[in-house]
Amino acid sequence: MRETYSVILPKMDLTELSGRLIVIEGTDGVGRSTQIKLLRPWLEQQGHAVLDTGIKRSQLAARGIQQAKEGHTLGRITLSLFYATDFADRLENEIVPALRAGFVVLTDRYIYSLMARAIVRGLDPAWIHNVHSFALKPDATFYLRIGVDDLIPRVVFSTGFDYWESGMDLYPSEDMYESFRRYQTALLAQFDKMAEEYDFTVIDASPDVRAVFERLRAGISRVLKGEPRDPLFAGPPPQLAAQDRDGNKSASMEKGHRPRAEK
């Protein structure tokens, strides 16, 4: 039987949810959606039916959130609750039915991103955890991890800096670059903290798309076969690499993501 993080929603039957719930987490611009575009056909070729879903895609709340964000008038508690509404709608109407039908559900972000954003915006961690405590525990969470210096060129040369992804609501006096840097650094620290708390499988997202895909594929194969994780991925992530402003990485980043100690 499936578990939630504590609260069970009314009429939610947690038995016979035979599909697999696989979460791809990571910050803005790290390449989550690129990977999901590759993963989906690969899974389908193997005969798995796939539902791919992600934040702000609910029938109920997606449009409302988009409109509200355009005005830049959303308060931080309001923003968090609007996203929680979107998540609840997708959980009840997409994710759970798909799991019951035996699908592999690939979700582009999950409650962890929502919680990280709220905590960075100064909301009480206990409060935001409670809000999302009705979420199903996933079968696996793959965390695409990247340092802020590797992240910046990707964002600049793809979509450019976005108001919300740069945390401009938090640091309105800074320019977009400074704000992005500050905001994403704070987010990455939250993700790293959650990686331990929620037992993420950490994947170094700094190599090229293909290399990241290979690692994701290997990890997901194991989940689908019900095998234990590759010990290389287990354990807490190393500290966020200390990088100076010229982009020189510290030794810990170069070594990749080996566990600090045996678990």
Place this chain on the structure above:
Amino acid sequence: MKRYGEHRFPGKLFVVEGIDGSGKSTQLMLLHQWLQAEGYGVVFSEWNSSPLVRDTTRRGKKKQMLTPATFSLLHATDFADRMEHNILPLLKAGAVVLCDRYIYTAFARDVVRGMERQWVRELYSFAVKPTAAFYFRVPLEVAMKRILEGRNGVKFYEAGMDLGLHEDPEQSFHIFQGKILEEYESMIAEFDLTTVDATLPIEEQQAQMRQIVKAKLTQAKRLRVAP
């Protein structure tokens, strides 16, 4: 992020609660008039009225897309928007804020819809504790009579039709409101609600209300604005 508790803002917050047909909105309107005439800066905020969330709520209700969870979260979003952009800044500015329904409405309705009692209370823990919360206590039959005589049919969610309590909307409404009444009754002690007997004449209820409000405002005379 502050948690539910006494606030130290110069403004005052008065809220009215009760089941449909308890007469609370009428009482709040009368209080509003009086406070304005007395020269206070008064602002009114109604449950489920945030422009930010309005379209989503309307669509969700019209298409009957809402579950107990999304119903609860959407109303909390609406409340948060009003709290962050309206109620809090006004209290900081020293206004007298009047709310027709407050978090206790959510506690009653969401719990009757099956959400966990503790989860809902925690969800709204960012709310400011009112200076006084008036609960208009009325027997179910009296409220039902007032409501059903006065309008042509109750709406789907108002009647709790989403809960499948009864196929007849009027019967469903009756059962639903009865359960909400029970929740309110249990909250009187929990949240120190000021109970008003809503079967008394309107004038008498209003006199009680004004007396209590007046006592709370004497310590806030400096709030008075020029008429």
